[in-house]
Amino acid sequence: MTAELGLPMVFPDPDLTRAITLYEVGPRDGLQNEAAHVPTSVKAEFVRRLLAAGLPIVEATSFVHPRWVPQLADAAELMDLLVDEIGDAARDLPVLVPNERGLDRAIDLGLRHIAIFASATETFARRNLNRGLDDQFAMFEPTVARARAAGMEVRAYVSMCFGDPWEGGVAIDQVTSVGRRLVDLGAGQLSLGDTIGVGTPGHVVGLVDAFRQVGLPPDRLALHVHDTYGQALSNVQAALYAGVTTFDVSAGGLGGCPYAKSATGNLATEDLLWMLTGLGVEHGVDLDAVLATSVWMAEQLGRPSPSAVVRALAGGR
Ligand code: HMG
Ligand code: MG
Numbered sequence: 001m002t003a004e005l006g007l008p009m010v011f012p013d014p015d016l017t018r019a020i021t022l023y024e025v026g027p028r029d030g031l032q033n034e035a036a037h038v039p040t041s042v043k044a045e046f047v048r049r050l051l052a053a054g055l056p057i058v059e060a061t062s063f064v065h066p067r068w069v070p071q072l073a074d075a076a077e078l079m080d081l082l083v084d085e086i087g088d089a090a091r092d093l094p095v096l097v098p099n100e101r102g103l104d105r106a107i108d109l110g111l112r113h114i115a116i117f118a119s120a121t122e123t124f125a126r127r128n129l130n131r132g133l134d135d136q137f138a139m140f141e142p143t144v145a146r147a148r149a150a151g152m153e154v155r156a157y158v159s160m161c162f163g164d165p166w167e168g169g170v171a172i173d174q175v176t177s178v179g180r181r182l183v184d185l186g187a188g189q190l191s192l193g194d195t196i197g198v199g200t201p202g203h204v205v206g207l208v209d210a211f212r213q214v215g216l217p218p219d220r221l222a223l224h225v226h227d228t229y230g231q232a233l234s235n236v237q238a239a240l241y242a243g244v245t246t247f248d249v250s251a252g253g254l255g256g257c258p259y260a261k262s263a264t265g266n267l268a269t270e271d272l273l274w275m276l277t278g279l280g281v282e283h284g285v286d287l288d289a290v291l292a293t294s295v296w297m298a299e300q301l302g303r304p305s306p307s308a309v310v311r312a313l314a315g316g317r
Contacts (some may be wrong), residue, residue, distance in 0.1 A: 061079065062097075116182070119158070125194070127242045197232065198229055225267050
């Protein structure tokens with residue numbers, strides 16, 4: 001391990017005094033697109049190691065239709081195993097839930113934190129949720145209402161916020177309209193997804209400003225960037241300076257979406273940790289422990305991590 005050399009020099013930026021929260025999506029977004037079968041016990045170990053590294057929120061799996069995402073068909077078994085291994089705290093790990101059927105499955109297990117996922121575009125709504133842009137809200141409305149009534153925390157993703165592989169660029173007011181409707185239904189944090197990684201920093205700042213105009217300031221938002229075009233870290237930096245404090249990351253840069261073939265991995269947890277550490281921004285995560293976890297996971301998956309920081313620090317491993 002690179003204990004002495006494995007950290008950047010720190011040059012604190014006095015403009016960045018807010019603590020930030022990393023929302024880890026590796027076990028869900030990272031594994032939902034994997035060709036290889038990943039045993040449930042390996043998924044559980046992945047979650048446990050990420051929690052042990054200090055990541056405060058780890059999205060564990062999805063309660064979607066198992067035919068749509070067979071890689072996560074063991075969602076209930078995984079959550080049962082995690083409750084056995086880490087106790088009741090496992091029930092606070094967020095899980096994706098698209099509809100009431102998924103919510104029922106989460107409630108049966110006593111889970112307390114769900115994330116619904118909407119689309120900012122018509123085509124992706126049809127491909128990912130099997131319904132149109134407007135119809136998706138009819139699915140979310142009772143799901144969010146019942147989840148809130150049961151005392152659950154509800155996050156809402158908006159996918160294709162920056163561009164869509166079938167429709168091209170997506171108008172900012174189309175994105176804010178979808179996001180505003182989700183919050184009006186009762187969702188808490190909104191995670192803005194650059195599903196295919198086409199966004200650029202000015203676009204990010206424009207979107208954050210536009211959400212402020214519709215009454216949703218940066219502390220209601222998270223940014224969820226895939227690194228397809230190599231823009232992920234720049235886009236997070238822009239959002240950080242624009243006041244966003246929650247960022248979705250995936251250990252080792254795993255990730256993708258089975259219903260958007262052009263989506264590659266998420267921003268790697270390690271890549272963001274390197275930048276935040278150098279900027280002196282508080283994050284509470286042990287970079288070395290995440291790195292060791294990604295190296296282990298890459299061995300399980302049989303291919304190297306796409307993360308630049310993992311490659312640099314774990315070269316040869
Ligand atoms: P549908 O076929 O329209 O569902 O799929 P339906 O309501 O018509 O029900 C059909 C059957 O499916 C019924 O069974 C339901 O019970 C069952 P039958 O009566 O025929 O025996 N069913 C379910 N079973 C288990 N769990 C469920 C469930 N729901 C229905 N939850 C549905 C609609 C939304 C379910 C489907 O389209 C689906 O599962 N989509 C999931 C797609 C997905 O997971 N994509 C990846 C996650 S999104 C993402 O990665 C983007 C993100 O990272 C952000 C970003 O990057 O932008 C979040
Ligand atoms: Mg994603």
